[in-house]
Amino acid sequence: MMESLEEIKARIQAAAPGVKIDIVANGSPSQQHSLLIDNEHAVGIAKFLRVDPALRLDFCSNATGVDWLDRTVKKTVKVKKLVDGEEKEVNETIEGKIPGYLEAVYHLYSITHKHGPVIIRMRTADRTDGARLPSLTPIWRSAEFQEREIFDLYGVRFDGHPDLRRILMWDEFQDYPMRKDYREPDDYEWEPTPHDEVLEKAKQHYPPRPAEEELKPS
Amino acid sequence: MSEQIDERLRTELQRQGVWVTSMQDLYNWGRKNSIWPLQFGLACCAIEMIATAASRYDIARFGGEIFRPSPRQADLMIVAGTVTKKMAPQIVRLYNQMADPKYVIAMGACAISGGPFKQGYNVLKGIDRYIPVDVYIPGCPPRPEALLHAFMELQSKIDSQKLTGAHKAVHLDPKQPSEFPVPTFGKHDLEPPGNPVVFQPPKIER
Amino acid sequence: MTPNPYLFIVIFVGVALAFPLIPLALAWIWRRIFQPSKPGPDKTSTYECGVESIGDAQIQFHSQYYLYAIILLLKRFAGGLKRK
Numbered sequence: 001m002m003e004s005l006e007e008i009k010a011r012i013q014a015a016a017p018g019v020k021i022d023i024v025a026n027g028s029p030s031q032q033h034s035l036l037i038d039n040e041h042a043v044g045i046a047k048f049l050r051v052d053p054a055l056r057l058d059f060c061s062n063a064t065g066v067d068w069l070d071r072t073v074k075k076t077v078k079v080k081k082l083v084d085g086e087e088k089e090v091n092e093t094i095e096g097k098i099p100g101y102l103e104a105v106y107h108l109y110s111i112t113h114k115h116g117p118v119i120i121r122m123r124t125a126d127r128t129d130g131a132r133l134p135s136l137t138p139i140w141r142s143a144e145f146q147e148r149e150i151f152d153l154y155g156v157r158f159d160g161h162p163d164l165r166r167i168l169m170w171d172e173f174q175d176y177p178m179r180k181d182y183r184e185p186d187d188y189e190w191e192p193t194p195h196d197e198v199l200e201k202a203k204q205h206y207p208p209r210p211a212e213e214e215l216k217p218s
Numbered sequence: 219m220s221e222q223i224d225e226r227l228r229t230e231l232q233r234q235g236v237w238v239t240s241m242q243d244l245y246n247w248g249r250k251n252s253i254w255p256l257q258f259g260l261a262c263c264a265i266e267m268i269a270t271a272a273s274r275y276d277i278a279r280f281g282g283e284i285f286r287p288s289p290r291q292a293d294l295m296i297v298a299g300t301v302t303k304k305m306a307p308q309i310v311r312l313y314n315q316m317a318d319p320k321y322v323i324a325m326g327a328c329a330i331s332g333g334p335f336k337q338g339y340n341v342l343k344g345i346d347r348y349i350p351v352d353v354y355i356p357g358c359p360p361r362p363e364a365l366l367h368a369f370m371e372l373q374s375k376i377d378s379q380k381l382t383g384a385h386k387a388v389h390l391d392p393k394q395p396s397e398f399p400v401p402t403f404g405k406h407d408l409e410p411p412g413n414p415v416v417f418q419p420p421k422i423e424r
Numbered sequence: 425m426t427p428n429p430y431l432f433i434v435i436f437v438g439v440a441l442a443f444p445l446i447p448l449a450l451a452w453i454w455r456r457i458f459q460p461s462k463p464g465p466d467k468t469s470t471y472e473c474g475v476e477s478i479g480d481a482q483i484q485f486h487s488q489y490y491l492y493a494i495i496l497l498l499k500r501f502a503g504g505l506k507r508k
Contacts, residue, residue, distance in 0.1 A: 290472060392460035
């Protein structure tokens with residue numbers, strides 16, 4: 001039985017004090033919680049996870065990207081306020097802004113001990129110039145192509161990657177198509193049965209006749 | 219050649235043991251019964267194409283079993299599978315290298331329209347954007363019988379092609395092009411996204 | 425008068441020449457009458473793999489390449505001798 005994420009976190013921090021690790025809880029039925037490791041020490045932490053005799057996470061089965069746009073989070077806080085001359089506790093909603101970032105997620109297994117997965121995440125500073133992460137390819141060679149794919153589709157630059165090029169799209173391509181704000185080129189032609197987003201496109205390209213608009217019930 | 223022999227006279231002669239034909243019929247008969255497809259597959263439709271060529275469905279019954287690995291020796295291009303935008307220039311280039319007369323079968327939903335990937339970012343919305351397609355086969359993937367049906371449709375098309383006159387076959391007309399421009403990789407999409415000479419989306423009156 | 429015994433060889437050579445030449449001539453005549461030739465940059469290109477060729481085929485290999493090949497050959501040869 002593999003040790004829990006809390007124990008792993010405690011052991012890493014005991015081995016290397018000053019390393020920042022958070023546990024990202026997963027609320028879904030799978031309950032696959034993950035370790036959010038800090039970019040500066042990521043390679044060291046990865047090495048620890050790989051060579052530690054109790055863990056021996058020698059197999060990186062999957063590396064993928066996640067795009068997080070800017071979001072606003074609403075929080076309800078109880079605030080004491082003067083209402084009609086007397087002090088009362090009032091619920092107040094505070095809007096917090098979380099700037100967007102890109103994330104790389106690695107799923108690690110141990111073939112020696114037959115356990116896993118341990119999921120680690122890294123987050124970039126932002127979604128534009130700061131979209132850089134340390135590459136974990138020197139630790140797990142199987143991450144090479146998958147990091148290239150993350151670079152290709154999400155635009156995360158991996159420092160220390162031996163061969164960071166586009167892998168699926170052509171070299172001249174400039175967009176990052178898996179990002180949530182990616183807009184594909186407007187090459188709508190014709191669709192026999194448009195619906196949803198395609199219907200919106202169809203309306204732009206084939207505006208309805210004015211007579212039809214009048215017929216519509218207002 | 220352009221003067222067709224009377225059909226009734228021909229059958230009557232055949233009954234008497236005299237076999238009459240025209241140059242056009244002889245030419246088309248020879249062509250339609252030895253169509254050599256180009257041997258390449260792009261996705262899962264290619265598995266059905268392989269099944270069609272193998273012994274159970276046996277495309278050799280229709281004279282199409284000689285899959286050529288070189289475009290210079292092939293008459294027919296079976297576009298079997300998803301054409302990604304990265305693959306499209308290579309397909310067009312192979313088509314350009316085929317010797318006239320040449321025909322194209324677009325096999326499966328992906329090859330005719332992009333299929334389930336139509337709204338995606340990296341799949342071509344049908345190979346007919348760049349090269350003229352003779353027979354379309356719907357299906358995902360089409361069964362081998364469907365490919366055989368398409369093959370027979372193509373044979374009947376070849377059989378009906380004219381040797382002379384205003385409506386003569388495309389490859390006999392010196393004004394018709396044999397090569398089509400190969401798209402290049404652009405910053406956001408293939409450039410150009412389609413060839414208006416070959417493909418024009420249907421205009422709908424709303 | 426008996427015919428020259430070598431006559432059948434002459435006939436044989438004539439048939440052997442006519443057999444391939446007649447279809448070729450027919451094809452040539454057919455092309456002249458009906459089928460216009462349509463050459464183009466893609467159609468006449470050397471390679472037929474669909475990918476655009478980069479550079480020229482007439483390049484000079486570095487001499488080190490041949491050295492490697494010779495070393496490899498020697499190793500294989502020496503290995504074969506050793507096994508014997």
